[in-house]
Amino acid sequence: MGTAMCLPLSDRGYAVRLVGTFLDVAIIENVKTKQFHPRLNVTLPASVVGFQHTQLAEAVDDSVELIVLGVASAGVNWAIEQLVSVLKKPVPVLMVTKGMVPEENSLSSFVDKVAQALEKALGFKVPAAAIGGPCIAGELAVRRTTGTVIVAHDLALAMQLCENLQTHYYQPRPSIDVIGVETCAAFKNFFAISVGWAHGALDKLPSVENKALNNNAAAILFDQAIREMMVLAQSLGGSAESVWGMPGAGDLYVTCQAGRNSRLGQHLGRGLTYSEVKQGPMKDDTVEGAELGLSVASALHAMIRSGRLRGENLPLTLALLNALQHNTSFNPPWGDFHRSS
Amino acid sequence: MGTAMCLPLSDRGYAVRLVGTFLDVAIIENVKTKQFHPRLNVTLPASVVGFQHTQLAEAVDDSVELIVLGVASAGVNWAIEQLVSVLKKPVPVLMVTKGMVPEENSLSSFVDKVAQALEKALGFKVPAAAIGGPCIAGELAVRRTTGTVIVAHDLALAMQLCENLQTHYYQPRPSIDVIGVETCAAFKNFFAISVGWAHGALDKLPSVENKALNNNAAAILFDQAIREMMVLAQSLGGSAESVWGMPGAGDLYVTCQAGRNSRLGQHLGRGLTYSEVKQGPMKDDTVEGAELGLSVASALHAMIRSGRLRGENLPLTLALLNALQHNTSFNPPWGDFHRSS
Numbered sequence A, B: 001m002g003t004a005m006c007l008p009l010s011d012r013g014y015a016v017r018l019v020g021t022f023l024d025v026a027i028i029e030n031v032k033t034k035q036f037h038p039r040l041n042v043t044l045p046a047s048v049v050g051f052q053h054t055q056l057a058e059a060v061d062d063s064v065e066l067i068v069l070g071v072a073s074a075g076v077n078w079a080i081e082q083l084v085s086v087l088k089k090p091v092p093v094l095m096v097t098k099g100m101v102p103e104e105n106s107l108s109s110f111v112d113k114v115a116q117a118l119e120k121a122l123g124f125k126v127p128a129a130a131i132g133g134p135c136i137a138g139e140l141a142v143r144r145t146t147g148t149v150i151v152a153h154d155l156a157l158a159m160q161l162c163e164n165l166q167t168h169y170y171q172p173r174p175s176i177d178v179i180g181v182e183t184c185a186a187f188k189n190f191f192a193i194s195v196g197w198a199h200g201a202l203d204k205l206p207s208v209e210n211k212a213l214n215n216n217a218a219a220i221l222f223d224q225a226i227r228e229m230m231v232l233a234q235s236l237g238g239s240a241e242s243v244w245g246m247p248g249a250g251d252l253y254v255t256c257q258a259g260r261n262s263r264l265g266q267h268l269g270r271g272l273t274y275s276e277v278k279q280g281p282m283k284d285d286t287v288e289g290a291e292l293g294l295s296v297a298s299a300l301h302a303m304i305r306s307g308r309l310r311g312e313n314l315p316l317t318l319a320l321l322n323a324l325q326h327n328t329s330f331n332p333p334w335g336d337f338h339r340s341s
Helices: A006-011 A025-034 A053-059 A073-086 A110-122 A155-165 A178-204 A215-235 A240-244 A246-255 A260-269 A274-279 A288-305 A315-326 B006-011 B025-034 B053-059 B073-086 B110-122 B155-165 B178-204 B215-235 B240-244 B246-255 B260-269 B274-279 B288-305 B315-326
Strands: A016-019 A048-051 A067-069 A093-095 A100-102 A107-109 A128-132 A146-151 A170-175 B016-019 B048-051 B067-069 B093-095 B100-102 B107-109 B128-132 B146-151 B170-175
Touching (some): A016 A053, A053 A073, A073 A288, A100 A178, A107 A110, A107 A178, A128 A155, A128 A178, A128 A246, A146 A155, A146 B215, A178 A215, A178 A240, A178 A288, A215 A246, A215 A315, A215 B246, A240 A246, A246 B215, A288 A315, B016 B025, B067 B073, B073 B288, B100 B178, B100 B288, B107 B110, B110 B128, B110 B178, B128 B155, B128 B246, B146 B155, B178 B240, B178 B260, B178 B288, B260 B274, B260 B288, B288 B315
Parallel strands (some): A067 A093, B016 B048, B067 B093
Antiparallel strands (some): A100 A107, B128 B146
16 A cells, blocks of 8 residues: 555655565565556556665655555554664654554544654654555555555544645545544444355355345344444544445445455355364465454454443444454354444 | 335244235236246245235225335325225334435435325324335345344334344344435435445446456445435435444445446446447346436435535535436546535
């Protein structure tokens, strides 16, 4: 996704420096020699220049106006350390990485954590923003029409970034609902697992003359996901509009069309447990939604114990967490759905 | 859908009398002789008995406890006339038919119109309710897990019907937001056309190395649809929860997976106009979403002129209506999306 962001930046006239992590050496070598990104399978515009992670200081020099951070969530702390070693002035950081950080009785957004960590290490405040909303990287990388939300506590920053990035195919919209947008950005992956379940479960249902699929069940799960993202976002102080808007419903829609979260769900639907999937058909895949769920499970349970969340309003969340944590089969508790208060 | 409703009714122990219209003579003949519904391609439970339209008085006798009305929206007036001729007492009517009726400066729901017409002709009030939410008939007809909303002004009636119909695979939930649920039930078909557009438009886009699809664009349209259903429902007095819940987002999700509305949208995406589609590839198909749009267009424009709706909050609605009314190509006005206030 970091690479896909080069497209609108480059089309808006920026000289883009694409810096890889230590895991991306071969990719960056391809960009340097052929302008080609092998994972996305696209040729990048000439104004995009590849830099190895060892060249970070060269890439982030005094002329830099914006840093777009797109490492995997597991690499965020590494990226902060790297940035701290080269940042000499408060350049805005735009986070593409999505995630939530568990706290004692709460969850924080990645972008707030990164901003705090940078300020602490650097001694000055860095303007921070994040991107949410429905965006498949491979589509943006070939300039397919894409809409997103750019969120920051500072509306002027969000608006400025939208203005800087907007092209005919890339339509970002500003928001100040940091916690709402980030809750959706993180949890939509988790809930996409449950929607995928319905499509996998079809394989275990008796075959029928009329070849009916299992879309009605997928729709209940889709909808319960929106309902529980609403509960989660609002309990953390987020707004309803982020949940039914692009960051929540819109991004969940696109995440359910394809991808690893939905693939894990399909395997669960066929009757495999999480560890069976991770040891078998998806042993080389990072499933962000599952990792998010497992990383925040204790914090969510603490929030329920303290009364900040009501467990009966999160039947899907709790059932899916339980299946992931204890490697049991996932069975949606249909009767408990759509009863939240 | 009327026939699919026989499944939960029959599994809850009701003796179900399935009455066809004058267009369903062959179907009912199949039910009578073989318990088989050829359109749904399912064998019906033995407790479902077929009746031709000429046998309505026999079917709707004194023992009837509930009437489920599932005619196409064009047949509602005919169905009212028929019912008036046989109804001797206030039996509850549960509407499966979805639609909105244009008024001078507003829109009404079908269920309210039907209740008014029945009361006027019969001289007594008939308890009326309607079903919204994501339900593909062919899936319900083979007992696939399905969730819906049963809506009535009278909460006790909605709750009673949910209780009467609930089975392990059919999970209805009560609501009193008649106008919100019915606005979504009608307009989700209309907006599914626009989401289908994105998938059809892919065929006209230049082919790319990475085989990118057009899901990002579909997601923007999906989301703008929710946004505009929110504007429409709330302007008519409906609640936000119906729009982001099963009747709106949930039903739109399922409607976008397949069906005629989405098929029309795909043809529009390939560059055909509405009349070209209706004279060509879909000449035998009723596209409910398009018919709904055309039937309410004047009322919507009147609502905008009177200030009851703001046109700038409905860019997708107006662009799609314009394309349908004037047989011009549909081009989503991306820049106007997600700016509503």
